[in-house]
Amino acid sequence: MPVREIGIAMNGVTGRMGYRQHLVRSILAIREQGGVELPDGTRIVPVPILVGRNEEKVRGIAERHGISRYGTDLGAVLADPTVEVYFDAQVTSAREKAILAAIAAGKHVYTEKPVAETVSGAVALARAARDAGIRDGVVMDKLFLPGLRKLRRLIEGGFFGRILSVRGEFGYWVFEGDWQEAQRPSWNYRAADGGGIVLDMFAHWNYVLETLFGRVEAVTARAVTHIPERVDEHGAAYAADADDAAYGIFELAGGIVAQVNSSWCVRVNRDELVEFQVDGTEGSAVAGLRRCRVQHRATTPKPVWNPDLATPEPFREQWQEVPDNTEFDNGFKVQWEEYLRHVVTGSPFPYDFAAAARGVQLAELGYASSRDGRRMAVPEIEL
Incomplete structure (x- = not known):
């Protein structure tokens, strides 16, 4: 050949x-x-x-x-x-x-x-x-991960009906570097070196939301630095002045509302390090890096709120695994x-690069929203 x-x-x-x-x-x-x-x-x-x-x-x-x-x-x-x-x-x-x-x-x-x-x-x-x-x-x-490829398959197949909302949870505990070595490089936590979880992760969330659900039209965000001091690769303490957590609400075209939390200061109580729950009129799905589970309208349970009794429903067991149906490469x-x-x-x-510019724009507007405490519309970028 x-x-x-x-x-x-x-x-x-x-x-x-x-x-x-x-x-x-x-x-x-x-x-x-x-x-x-x-x-x-x-x-x-x-x-x-x-x-x-x-x-x-x-x-x-x-x-x-x-x-x-x-x-x-x-x-x-x-x-x-x-x-x-x-x-x-x-x-x-x-x-x-x-x-x-x-x-x-x-x-x-x-x-x-x-x-x-x-x-x-x-x-x-x-x-x-x-x-x-x-x-x-x-x-x-992220778009090429097995979990999100399965999610895309569901969207293209019309599984959700009208999509209402998206909820994303991303993150894990990054050790401060004192009594346990940090598992991310120290520049991530210094603003002067381009660190910060908003700049890092909002670029990801923009292309995920834009490609799967619709263009981001507005953002409301809160960026914070939960841990102000860390220890670098050489054992020296430094001021961690870049944001290490961000909490965002993204308004998408078509009326879909997405909420995505990103944090390097959270302990994981979910199946994967990132998960997206998508809720629609006909069904819901939870997609992670590799897995994707669904619950159709016809199999949705009917729980009743009663704080006086333990809930008998095994909610996690009532979801169905989406099969691979193909071999997923890296x-x-x-x-x-x-x-x-x-x-x-x-x-x-x-x-x-045009798609990437929209990701940087979302990060910049996320910072502005956090700083000013207000909702920021996302204008079209002219190239």
Whole structure:
């Protein structure tokens, strides 16, 4: 079969997400399976070129996986004509400048989110990508998770009737770093480094809500810093001035109301780290990362409120599991495969910089709502 190799400059693979999900479980996994097959039989084979600020760390990863090309000079990598795609998984504060350099070098760009720290920065990236004619893509991994793919199947099949509301719960307890090591990097909790759960997670909630249910038309949010001091990777205490929890109400097109809580200061009492409950006139569903359970109108129990007696209904047992009906691959890998097809063939890829800009806009409006204590309408972005 004919092979089409694509050089991909991967910046930020020394971080947990960039290494585990994007390099190992996506790009290297695609190489191991022989590439991504196109309808004409051609196989797209990605060739990773690792880039990072710490030469020792980058070299260690390259040697561990037999990757011959790596370095710390992003400019030199972008000048290489065999590099067609630039991928960014750096800290948020470093992303915008690097992406603009990649666009100026004529590279296609695929990146983690948020694409920028401000709406103006995100819009500038979208315009630069459009004017340069490059193929831009943004990681929107939640849509490719088995649980949300099952939920999408239910929506497309008309299971819910008229959808009324969505309730989302996301988060877990991130240790402060004193008596137990924190399981997230310290920059997440410093505003100057682009930290904050609103900037991080509202970008996710925007594309999930927009794609599955409808455009976000207004937001009311409260962002807080519950834990003001944490301990970093070197054992030093620091001021955690970025928000570590956010409580949001999102008004969607068609009258749907979504409530989503995001917190790194919550202990989990649910089946998965993120769950969405969708309620409609004909049925309801609860979807997580992998599972999705439903309750149809015909099988909905009829509880009666009585605080004097224990409730006899086994509510959780009255829901039905949605079957897989297919084999679900890693969500990050699946989107990478779609993006590579997009680069080579121009096949539709809606997860672009314009969609990412709307996510940054929602975060910015969420902060404004929290600061001013009011509901914020979400205007259309003009590119």
